[in-house]
Amino acid sequence: MIKRMISAGARALLVALLIAMPALVLPGVSPDTTQIVALLSLLGALLTFVEYVSDYPSLIEFRNAPPFNRMRFLALFATVILLTLIARGETHPTLLTAAITGLGAMIGQAMDFPFSPVRLMVLMLPEKTPAAELDILRTYAGMAYLISLMAIILFVACVRVLNWPIRKAAFNFWVNLPLFDPTAGGDVLTRLKRDSHINVALGFLLPFLIPAVLKAATAWIGPIGLTDPHTLIWTMSAWAFLPASLIMRGVALMRIADLIEEKRRRAYAQASELQAA
Structure with a gap:
């Protein structure tokens, strides 16, 4: 205790x-x-x-299946702290903030190609936006999106290479998925695969949809104040982290579905052998 x-x-x-x-x-x-x-x-x-x-958990999924939540937290923490250091470097520059800003600018330029999520975030700003503000937004977006991609790649590697989540202990389905209702109807395996596909699809589409939604919102409520560093940091962090989190959840659900399917296959094979005997 x-x-x-x-x-x-x-x-x-x-x-x-x-x-x-x-x-x-x-x-x-x-x-x-x-x-x-x-x-x-x-x-x-x-x-x-x-x-x-x-x-027992009530809201947080995969609480007893590390390092899923740890990787998500580290990705969000790294995004917030790096964007915060970039914002601080605008008024109180140091060697560290200059290095991070330069790295973010290079990443943003590399990811700013036609139809990319970074390009859509830049195009979200009004046409008369100064070039300096566009560069800042591109730097923030590039850095945040790179961290989210790295988190997804590391988690997929953890699933494939390290045999997550059963490398060290058995996986408790009902403890690690407290929000999954087993009495909602239908086969659990089918629902897990369906939820996995939905999460991955949403995670892939959100980086493209969020800039479009923000652009449409400016027509109704006026320009969104992304010049404030706090607003810019949390907007960019949410824009990059939420899709990555959904994709990671989708990969995790598909992995759990594969484990259940494999266990069922073994159980059916054993039952067939007993009947044949």
Whole structure:
């Protein structure tokens, strides 16, 4: 119990640090923004602590199937901290921020080709946007999208090479998928494969759909203020992380479906051998 509380407390602290990171690093944060960030950090830490200190999860999937959630958190943490350092370098440049900004600019230029998600994010801005703002948005988008792609590749390698999630222990289906309702009807295997395909399809389409939705929203509510560094950091992080998270979930569900299918095949083979005997 004590070990679980310490582990849950560490995770809650990391979540709070993630939410508060831009406000802690960027200069000139207003008191109102500080209060909102502090409230969100406490709320995120409390939800994380309650979820991980309990015996069984209620919201977080694959809680007992590492490193799925750890890889997602590290991807989001890396995205937020790198974008925050890029934003800080605009007003307080250092060798570190200059190096990260230069790397992000090169990545953004490499990914800014026709019909790419980065190009769509750049085209989302109004036509009269200064070139400097376009370059900043391209840098943010390129860095965030690269991290999301790396997270997907690493997780797929973990599934294929390291035999996730059964390398060290058996996989408990009902504990790791608390939001999956087994009584909803239909075969569990069919539903898992269907949900997997839906998650992967959404994860692939969202980087293209989100810029289109934001572009359409500007026609109704006016230009979206991406000049604010906090708004830009969290918008770019969500744009890159949510699709990657969906794709990783889809890959995980397909892996679980494959394990169930393999177990069924072995059970049917054993039943056939017993009947033949």
